[in-house]
Amino acid sequence: MQHKAYVTDLDGTLLNSEQKLTPYTVQVITDAMNRGIVISFATARGYISAAGVVADISWKYPLILYNGALIYDSVRHKVIDGYWLDSGTSGEIISIGRSHGITPFHFSLDEADCERVMHEPPTRSGDVEFYNSRLNDERFREVEQLECPAGHRTVVMSYIGRLEELEPLHQEVLERFGSAVHIHFMKDIYIQDHYFLEFSHPDANKHQGLKLWAQLMGLDTEDIVVFGDHLNDLGLFAAAGTRVAVENAQEELKAMAQHIAASNNDDGVALFFANLYTRER
Incomplete structure (x- = not known):
């Protein structure tokens, strides 16, 4: 063929x-x-x-x-x-992550379809390494406290950390949302001993x-x-x-x-x- x-x-x-x-x-x-x-x-x-x-x-x-x-x-x-998550679901996942002492890089589209990556000041080693690899990326915006802005469509929320740090968050979001959220959990190929835990629309x-x-x-x-x-x-x-x-x-x-x-x-x-x-x- x-x-x-x-x-x-x-x-x-x-x-x-x-x-x-x-x-x-x-x-x-x-x-x-x-x-x-x-x-x-x-x-x-x-x-x-x-x-x-x-x-x-x-x-x-x-x-x-x-x-x-x-x-x-x-x-x-x-x-x-x-495919994107609504702001309510996004906000709840951010809150669950915060309860575990972790906040994500929040990838979204604004009202004009522009890509945005909202994040709190990076302090954890994996977040710092990820952020430093994208220093000239115009999408990134640092905020004091991360929230999903009204009108933004969540494309993906990316948590970066070691396996033992991310697994409790993975389990809690899985129990809360089940198949209503797509969960992608994989070892990072660039940051040593770190994983990406990502949440997005179930069809994303x-x-x-x-x-x-x-x-x-x-x-x-x-x-x-x-x-x-x-x-x-x-x-x-x-x-x-x-x-x-x-x-x-x-x-x-x-x-x-x-x-x-x-x-x-x-x-x-x-x-x-x-x-x-x-x-x-």
Whole structure:
């Protein structure tokens, strides 16, 4: 079957371990899109964060952001569709976190669809490291006491900490909201011995994000090839017709894959496309 679209994860998949695109990857992906191949990405990052690491490629098609919570038009810089939590639920989760001595980075859209990241002064080591890695990110706004502003739509609330710090919060929110909130709990690949605990709309995941993206593109998910490395790509793999794991991927993801590409540090995704050209000749 002729595949109609390709969607890749960024961190650990298209990006190397330094969170960068190699010149080879930029060239191959750009050439592929110039040949008319539909390529996009699905990432846990927001648009500004993603653009900061993949701007060397001129992306032509809608992007899947915030782990599937947001579909974004990077050409017209416009939110197309997505899933977000209401302010009441968001405020209650912030209060539960505060009772455990932790506050999140609150990623939201304001009334003008601008990305905002509200947070209290970072003092815990994981928060400080995360914040320092984004010092020039214009989305970030420090507040004395975090609340969900009226009119803002919560895309995701991200708590950063050690496993034993986050697990009690995880359990309390799970007991309070159950399936009414999507919970994403994973080891961070950049901050040593730290985890991300994220809360979002129940449909804000890469599985539903890919389905919504396909619908907006007029495609069947069976015609989409996806690339990934981490557990947050499990939903992406479950929704797609063809699944490609990079060599450095988690074993659970590799078990779902039909193909294993070279690692992210060896231009695995780009080599897949280069080999695709060879097979078509």
